[in-house]
Amino acid sequence: MFLIVGALCALTGVWGLLLDPTNKDLPVQSKKMVFKRKYWLFYLLTLLLGARRQIFTVFALFLLVDHFAFSVHTVAILFMINYGINWFLNPLIGRAINRIGERKLLSIEYSTALVIFTGYATTGSAWVAGILYILDYIVFNFSIALRTFFQKIAEPQDIAPTMAVAQTINHIAAVFVPVLGGWIWVEFGYQIPFFMGAALTCCSLALVQLIDREIQLNAVPKA
Template identity: 50%
Template sequence: MARLNQHNMYIFLLVLTICNTAGLQVWQTLFDNFAVNIVHLEGQHIGIIQSVREIPGLLSLLVVYLLLIIKEHRLSALAVLVLGVGVSITGLLPSFYGMILTTLVMSFGFHYFETTNQSLTLQYFDKLTAPLIFGRLRSFTAATNVVTGLIILSLAPFLQYRHLYLLFGLLIIGAAFWAMTRDPVDRTLAPQRRSMVVRSRYWLYYCLTFMAGARRQIFVAFAVFLMVKKFSFTVSEIAVLFLLNNVINFFLSRLIGTCIVRFGERRVLSLEYFSLIFIFIAYTLTDSKLMIGVLYILDHIFFNFAIAIRTFFQKIADPQDIAPSMAVGFTINHIAAVFLPALGGLLWLIDYRLVFFAGAAMSCVSLLLVQCISTQLRRHEQR
């Protein structure tokens, strides 16, 4: 019975993960062209919308209170439904304030599903299986990005923006309604606490989560910008790089989960942060267009290693703390999104290399922090 529940939950999460990924990919792929060519927005408008997009990530802790009135798997399906609604109406509201509204709706759906997705995976799969499941889901995420990009590429010459948004949005809404009819719950699992959980013994998880969020902002906000600004990457070259990146990650993501099981979180995360120190420094030194593309792909590969932070938490957490702690962790992960892009922009004005030196420094801090994992695990075993 337990295996059947695990299988049902895996299929449930897999379908919703594909929908969630496709929704974000459609929004990101069409956003700039729609904003510039249809809505006629300027740079300051784009900046405001991108900042608005991060607000739901900061408010992910509210998931804890939503769980007081709705079951977690239902909230997952509802979040994807909200994402689908946000995507589908984006093309129908071609104005600055319309895009702010649709971005908020889409982003709330995306971030709240990601929070419950992580929580349900850690609840339903044991410490040896969870890394493999995370790896598989990451693999399907990469495959979804590839397929969604190819579909957009093939349909774009024939459909207007509003039709593309509406098509994908309605498909996502349909899948979300299917998920709402499913009941993959295992009622023998420990019930989750329905209140905010912040414990001093989880300090390492909180610190690693914050640093991972800061590293993500360096990558998201400045890596592609560097390729366009300094190395004059064209839209086509960026698209090819994205496609290649997702194909590579489709095959490697499963391997990452296997490595976590075999070698443990400390070694995997140590490899990530040790490598990132040199990758960030290499961003500042290279003048090769080919090398900067390779660095981008390596950067994204190591980004997937962050699943080890969640599986580490699974090993030290009380089973009842997983759902509220994932919500708190998702909020902590997004704190850096509030100030780091702006701070990085100021550093860029002085010297773009300072941004990536800061990324290298943060990687050093993270490398030191992950050495505490073994101590944390021993203390948990002694409790």
């Protein structure tokens, strides 16, 4: 039985190697890193999103474990709840983008994130902190609207290299935010990194109000 399954897997692998996954109709992507003034809002929102991601993935979870003494079992349950909710919710996010647009959806995300970060810093309830963590995980997925915003203003040949730039910007935040936030946590208390996250979220909330204007100025007509 195992030999049959192994042979089928091997044959499937050989079949896959013979396929050409490229789409010849797609525009040829630029081979160089792309920095253009028209993408400034996408760059800046990406940097702020990267900082928020680090606060969520590092400090929110550390808050649950260190401050509220969540066990590995409890954290695993939270992960399972998050994955289950988002399995149903993610398709609805795409529909919401089509219905209300990127600016409104991202405004909802950042307004909610502002409440969440403030809640992390002020709550004394483990139950509230756990609920905030689940809600944080849910609204973070709204950030896909940032990518659809970029796709509306990007030149077709710029999409791949600019996404590479976005990953680089995210890594900049990934290097500095945990170190700085960890030092602040130890020296000034766990609340301060979350208040910093709230301040960054306010900046993001203000900037996303410019999305519709940028789309009107820079939208690339569909082929």
